[in-house]
Amino acid sequence: MCGIVGFIGTHQAAPVLLDGLSKLEYRGYDSAGLAVRDGSGEIEVVKAKGRLKILSEKTNGGQALAGDCGIGHTRWATHGEPSTVNAHPQYTREKRVVLVHNGIIENYQELKEKLLRKGYTFYSATDTEVAVNLVDYYYKKYGKSPVEAVSHAMVRIRGSYALAMMFRDYPGEIFVARKDSPMILGVGDGESYIASDVPAILKYTRNVYYIGNLEMAHVKRGEITFYNLDGEEIQKEKKHIEWDAEAAEKESLIQLFPGSSESDFTAVDYSGDSTTIQKIYQYKDEALVFSMSVGGYSEGTTFLVAIDDQGMVVNYKGMSNGDTKGLGSKVLDDETFINGLIGHDASGELDTISGATISSKAVVDGINEAAQVAASMRE
Numbered sequence: 001m002c003g004i005v006g007f008i009g010t011h012q013a014a015p016v017l018l019d020g021l022s023k024l025e026y027r028g029y030d031s032a033g034l035a036v037r038d039g040s041g042e043i044e045v046v047k048a049k050g051r052l053k054i055l056s057e058k059t060n061g062g063q064a065l066a067g068d069c070g071i072g073h074t075r076w077a078t079h080g081e082p083s084t085v086n087a088h089p090q091y092t093r094e095k096r097v098v099l100v101h102n103g104i105i106e107n108y109q110e111l112k113e114k115l116l117r118k119g120y121t122f123y124s125a126t127d128t129e130v131a132v133n134l135v136d137y138y139y140k141k142y143g144k145s146p147v148e149a150v151s152h153a154m155v156r157i158r159g160s161y162a163l164a165m166m167f168r169d170y171p172g173e174i175f176v177a178r179k180d181s182p183m184i185l186g187v188g189d190g191e192s193y194i195a196s197d198v199p200a201i202l203k204y205t206r207n208v209y210y211i212g213n214l215e216m217a218h219v220k221r222g223e224i225t226f227y228n229l230d231g232e233e234i235q236k237e238k239k240h241i242e243w244d245a246e247a248a249e250k251e252s253l254i255q256l257f258p259g260s261s262e263s264d265f266t267a268v269d270y271s272g273d274s275t276t277i278q279k280i281y282q283y284k285d286e287a288l289v290f291s292m293s294v295g296g297y298s299e300g301t302t303f304l305v306a307i308d309d310q311g312m313v314v315n316y317k318g319m320s321n322g323d324t325k326g327l328g329s330k331v332l333d334d335e336t337f338i339n340g341l342i343g344h345d346a347s348g349e350l351d352t353i354s355g356a357t358i359s360s361k362a363v364v365d366g367i368n369e370a371a372q373v374a375a376s377m378r379e
Contacts, residue, residue, distance in 0.1 A: 002088070002102040003027035003074040004183070005201075006164045006174050006194030008221045014062030017072035018052070020193075020200035025052050025074055025275045027102075027196060027293075027300060030082035032074045034059065035089040035098045038067035040171040043095045047087040051275060069172050071164045071194070073100035081125070090129045092136040093121070096168045099132040102196055103161035103181040111156060131157065135165065146175045150216055151231050154179065164194055174219040178211050182322065185209045187238070190222035198241060206241040249279070249291060249304075256304055256315050257283060265289065272373060276366045278302075280373075287314050288377065290370040296321070296359040297328050305367050307346045307374045313367065316341045321359065328359035346371035 003024030007016045013036050021032060032055040033047035044065060048055040052074055059065055073088035091098040105111070108127035111134055116122070120133045134156060139149035146167050160180035167175065176183060176194060186193035188205030195201045201208070209224060211217055215234070216227045226236045253265050260283070268280040268288070279291040287306040294301055302319040318332030330337060330353050337360060340351040346367050352360040 002100075002196070003200070004071070004100050004102050004162055004164050004194065004196045005073075006071045006176070006219065007191070008069045008172060008174060008219060009191030010221070011068060012062065012066070013068050013070035014059060014065035016062075016204070017070055018056050018059070018062045019203070020195055021052055021072050021074050023199040024196055027074060027295070030075045031084065031087035032072070033087045033089050033100075034062070034065060034070060034072045035091070035100075035166055036065040036067040036070035037166065037171060041067070043091075043098050043166055043168065045089055045091060045095070045098065047084050047089070049082055049084045049087065051273070069166070069174065071098070071100050071166060071174060073102075086124045086126050088126075088128055090124060090126060090132045092132055094168070097132050097136045097139060098166045099128065099135065100164050101128040101131055101161055102183075103179075104159045105131060105157055105161065106159035107157070108159075127159075131161070131163065132165075139167070144169060146170060147216060147218065147227055147231050150175055150177050151227070151229055153177075154214065154216075154229060162196060172221065175216065176211065176219060177216045179214050183211050185211060185217060185219065185224055187222055187224060192219050192222055192224060194219065202241065208239050208241055209236045210239065211236075252304055252317055252319060253281060253283075253289060256289065256306060256317050268377075270373070274369060274373065276369060277373060288370075288374050290373075292363075292366045292370060294362040294366040296331075296362050301328075301331050301359060301363055303331070303363060303366075305341075305346070305370055307367075307371055309378060311346055311371055311375060313341045313344055313346045316367075327356045330356045331359050331363050341367065346374070 005020035007013045031049045032052045035045045037043045088100045089098045105127035108130040112130045115133050134153045138152040142148045162181035162183040163177045165175045186201045186205040186208045193201040214229045218225045226234045265281040270280045276294050281289040287308045289306045301321045304317045306315040308314045321329045337353050350364045
């Protein structure tokens with residue numbers, strides 16, 4: 001699970017990208033990177049191992065990168081250990097194509113061997129570098145048409161992906177593609193936005209497009225054109241987001257404690273280094289409630305967990321899960337799993353779900369982390 005952002009507008013891109021990534025850091029915190037372009041100049045790529053704040057410090061909050069078009073990424077490592085080399089964006093020789101990716105390419109080794117025979121060189125251990133070189137291969141083969149190159153690459157790739165790409169020959173433009181990994185596109189005030197999840201762009205616009213499975217988009221400043229897998233232009237209806245993340249969370253807090261009201265919950269200041277703890281609330285004098293966002297097999301889980309003064313789990317509510325339906329999604333409502341949490345020591349060895357080990361262990365690890373923070377706050 002990783003987080004993707006993109007921006008094309010009338011002001012500096014890097015600060016917008018960093019701000020968007022800060023809303024997506026729950027999707028990955030092994031490394032982060034930006035690719036930004038100033039007009040028709042060279043695409044500048046900056047990457048850093050570790051949490052987003054390291055990249056932010058390295059770029060002076062994005063101020064060190066000039067340009068009004070760019071893409072960004074925060075990584076949860078799958079293929080290739082956490083490192084600057086394996087961080088995204090990945091790019092081809094001479095940065096003809098620069099790409100960020102969320103997902104897992106299942107046949108990356110097969111594709112890599114083909115590209116090696118075609119003379120391509122690889123520097124990272126990622127499946128993403130395979131994807132960017134594959135796009136480049138078809139880009140050169142089919143007359144330097146980004147849409148045609150991406151569509152051919154999509155046919156060859158097996159697995160899940162959300163891709164955002166910049167082409168050296170197309171300044172001020174971003175191309176995206178999606179299969180089984182989330183992506184949302186937004187427009188507002190003559191600017192365009194790309195993100196893995198809604199909160200990353202809500203600050204800037206509520207006018208969005210939902211790109212479908214096996215679809216592509218060509219993003220310009222304030223303008224987005226969509227295509228199907230055959231490269232044919234398709235029409236999309238613009239949606240206006242009424243959803244408010246904070247209001248939705250407060251409603252869930254009340255559901256966590258039936259009979260409670262919004263006034264029973266008080267937000268607690270938290271400035272720790274955790275990227276899984278999103279917010280903390282004090283419920284009366286009875287418990288601390290943690291709003292959590294953790295990783296998983298592919299897309300991860302958000303949930304609420306209440307921990308009392310004795311360090312016991314008093315309630316749990318799964319909010320969302322993007323992993324395999326019927327497997328990883330069991331962390332939302334599997335009664336045996338939930339009963340194995342409630343009434344048990346939040347810092348102890350809690351049971352996971354057979355068949356959904358990665359997703360449920362991520363939830364358990366998150367609860368253990370929340371328990372440590374709760375204990376330190378009680379001291």
